[in-house]
Amino acid sequence: MESGAVTHVAILPSPGTGHLIPVLELGRRLVALHGLRVTVFVLGDDQPGLLFPSLPDALRLVRLPPVDPAAVPDTAAVVTGISLGLRSVLPSLRSALLEASPPPTALVVDVFGTDAFDVAGDLGIPRYVFFTSTAALLALMLYMPALDEEVAGEYVDLSDPIRVPGCTPIRPADVVDPMLDRGDDQYRWYLHQSSRFPLADAILLNTVEELEPVPLTALREHPALVRIPTPPLYPVGPVTRPATTIRDPEHEQTLAWLDAQPPGSVLFVSFGSGGTLSDEQTAELAWGLELSRQRFLWVTRRPTAGGDADAAFFDAAGGAGPDDPATYLPEGFAGRAEGRGLVVPSWVPQVEVLGHPAVGGFVTHGGWNSVLE
Incomplete structure (x- = not known):
């Protein structure tokens, strides 16, 4: 140059x-x-x-x-x-x-x-x-062409763990979705x-x-x-979006609600930028949060009939239009949880939420961005 x-x-x-x-x-x-x-x-x-x-x-x-x-x-x-x-x-x-x-x-x-x-x-x-x-995933993907030649049938049907050289063996049931x-x-x-x-x-x-x-x-x-x-x-990691002290007016209500909660008392529930649950899973999670009597902040998305976990992948920032939790959560859920739980559709500033003193636990899908944040 x-x-x-x-x-x-x-x-x-x-x-x-x-x-x-x-x-x-x-x-x-x-x-x-x-x-x-x-x-x-x-x-x-x-x-x-x-x-x-x-x-x-x-x-x-x-x-x-x-x-x-x-x-x-x-x-x-x-x-x-x-x-x-x-x-x-x-x-x-x-x-x-x-x-x-x-x-x-x-x-x-x-x-x-x-x-x-x-x-x-x-x-x-x-x-x-x-x-x-x-x-670990990079190692699996680089070795995938070799596995494709070595393994007959479906990986999930194997009786022994999938072995990537030098790495922790992978249970067949834990193989990545693709x-x-x-x-x-x-x-x-x-x-x-x-x-x-x-x-x-x-x-x-x-x-x-x-x-x-x-x-x-x-x-x-x-x-x-x-x-x-x-x-x-x-x-070069961890490369994550930095927290900011300047609050986005669009999410001020969420952060203000957290401000009013005792330190370490809130369970943050979010399944990634595009993850969705089925109707049954959404209802079960709602009942579990309600019966637990635990304070919670839950980022919800409209359920999918087929339970496709990636259904909202391309609409994570709200591109799919209005998402009203009242149309898919159990009847009366929001009222019964009022004061103890907050439901936010689609997206929250996750870095700021995870760094808030009121948040004491995180229920997550385990995505790498969420882990690093």
Whole structure:
């Protein structure tokens, strides 16, 4: 690179709040800590302004044209939908990269964006993965092509644990959702993305050495993972949205309610930026919270008839329209819980809630963003 040239990093996140939050924070840190210029391409209905009301001038948001609905079947599972959607915007991405000034000196994608490597390769731009989950999952995904050849039948039907070299064995029942059904398109897309990770010039991980020493050591040193080949790894975490002392007026009522509760008395219940429950699960959770007599703050979403846990994935910030909990919670629930519990539809500023003195427990789906926060 010429002396004095500006390093310009372009970042393509997958759609969905859970992907956008760490990418925006990564971009903010690249600007603030390293003086880089950053462009983040925004997809779908994502609303970055709701998550980060203030961003540095050197971090630019560029909204790509919406995904063609014909490119993604209505019945597509989340991984399939994301992968097809990202593939459909590659021509727009190419044009945006060519028009960018100064020209990007790196393209960073997240776990489902590896098809963009072809565009970066054609333009001579180094390509990187920002892996927003755990090092243990990265090891599983890098080893997935080998497992695909070694294992016959469904992983969930295995009697022995799934073994990734150098890592903690995985119970078949605990395998990630896209690997549950090898006959589903979602599995093939997950395998496709995994098989392309070795094409990256390096992988940035949203983790730290102290949290995951075993899988990080395996990724760097175990012969079976090294010869994949595993690209150079850089743990850069925890990359999470920072708490702010400036309260968003839209969520002031929620934080004011917490202010009125005793320290450590509130159970925070939230299942991620896109998680949903079935009607039965929602009712059972409501009755459990009511009968427990425990103070609670519950982030709810409209239930799904089929119990699809990812049904709200693309509408986590409220893109699906009004969500009235009174239409799906047990009759009279809000009245009986008044004063002791608060129900908030769709979304709350989770970092601020988790850092509030009144919150003493967290019921979560275990997503990596939530764990780090």
